[in-house]
Amino acid sequence: MSENPEMRFDGKVVVVTGAGNGLGRDYALQLAARGAKVIVNDLGGSTDGIGNDQAAAARVVEQIRSNGGEAVASFDSVATEEGGAAIIRAAIDTWGRVDAVIANAGILRDKSFAKLTPPELDALLDVHLRGTFFTVHPAFTWMRENGGGNVVVTASPSALFGAFGQSNYCAAKLGIVGMMQVMAIEGAKAGIKVNALAPTAATRLTATAGMSDAPREPLPPEQDPMSTGRVSPLVLALAHESCPASGEIFNAGCGWISRAVIAVNEGVMLDSFTPEAVAAQWDALRDPSTLSVPQNATDYWHMIQARTGAQG
Numbered sequence: 001m002s003e004n005p006e007m008r009f010d011g012k013v014v015v016v017t018g019a020g021n022g023l024g025r026d027y028a029l030q031l032a033a034r035g036a037k038v039i040v041n042d043l044g045g046s047t048d049g050i051g052n053d054q055a056a057a058a059r060v061v062e063q064i065r066s067n068g069g070e071a072v073a074s075f076d077s078v079a080t081e082e083g084g085a086a087i088i089r090a091a092i093d094t095w096g097r098v099d100a101v102i103a104n105a106g107i108l109r110d111k112s113f114a115k116l117t118p119p120e121l122d123a124l125l126d127v128h129l130r131g132t133f134f135t136v137h138p139a140f141t142w143m144r145e146n147g148g149g150n151v152v153v154t155a156s157p158s159a160l161f162g163a164f165g166q167s168n169y170c171a172a173k174l175g176i177v178g179m180m181q182v183m184a185i186e187g188a189k190a191g192i193k194v195n196a197l198a199p200t201a202a203t204r205l206t207a208t209a210g211m212s213d214a215p216r217e218p219l220p221p222e223q224d225p226m227s228t229g230r231v232s233p234l235v236l237a238l239a240h241e242s243c244p245a246s247g248e249i250f251n252a253g254c255g256w257i258s259r260a261v262i263a264v265n266e267g268v269m270l271d272s273f274t275p276e277a278v279a280a281q282w283d284a285l286r287d288p289s290t291l292s293v294p295q296n297a298t299d300y301w302h303m304i305q306a307r308t309g310a311q312g
């Protein structure tokens with residue numbers, strides 16, 4: 001397959017949250033290497049969101065600058081309204097614009113659902129769901145007035161497909177997917193494209209989740225199947241003005257990139273409106289071989305109408 005011309009970000013300003021480590025760090029480095037001016041945001045806490053340390057973001061900024069790129073550190077937390085506003089303000093105050101936001105900051109506090117406590121739910125909602133809102137909202141409103149832009153939010157395969165011990169994380173991550181779909185619909189007219197990424201890579205976060213034994217210095221993508229560098233190409237393509245997609249969910253892990261969808265199967269028409277009529281058709285109702293993908297809730301309503309003749 002032939003490759004497109006080099007994808008450059010010259011003159012573009014990109015905000016990456018949680019860019020002091022792992023995936024965000026790789027996105028920031030690669031964006032800067034392709035000409036982007038990057039706000040490297042990171043609170044610098046532990047994987048469960050405790051503490052803060054400016055060293056993580058500062059190190060990435062230093063690395064970008066020593067490679068000849070442009071970057072500014074932001075140490076604010078995405079988890080507060082003031083923090084999110086300050087992160088986006090850093091881009092606008094420094095370079096006068098914000099062309100793309102990659103909302104990537106994240107933490108984990110795994111616990112089985114039976115043992116989950118309200119503070120453990122809140123902590124995850126604060127960083128992931130509210131954090132995405134607090135960061136993307138000020139950028140979205142700026143983009144709406146200034147010709148559009150690209151937003152990449154971060155979901156997770158755990159949230160899309162389910163995983164033991166992560167109900168708080170998955171609730172937050174699928175909340176992000178819901179927010180993304182609406183932002184994409186509402187931002188379309190203004191030229192704002194919003195997509196969600198579900199990444200898989202070895203980072204300190206997955207080390208705590210038991211996917212790999214220890215956090216490691218990132219290896220180049222050619223040498224390590226779990227390299228963050230095998231996820232970044234899709235993220236850069238989503239953050240670039242040439243991205244054709246909006247409102248969609250993409251997976252990236254180990255070099256395999258794919259699209260995930262929320263789909264509807266052919267289902268069945270009830271011939272009587274009783275639970276017994278449902279029970280008689282469980283197999284057809286659950287059949288995954290007839291799935292199709294509504295583009296939005298209006299499209300889904302049209303599917304109902306086509307099958308039932310219902311009128312709104």
Ligand code: NAI
Pocket residue numbers: 017018019020021022023024041042043044045046047049056076077078079104105106107127131154155156157158198199200201202203204205206
């Ligand atoms: P990581 O722990 O290496 O990086 C996350 C960064 O976010 C850290 O540097 C941390 O300090 C920062 N951060 C946390 N809370 C913050 C806050 N309130 N404000 C600002 N920065 C904050 O983890 P990784 O793996 O790079 O994760 C990046 C994103 O990808 C997260 O949203 C995570 O949930 C998601 N993800 C990662 C997967 C993987 O396989 N690595 C799988 C699925 C999702």
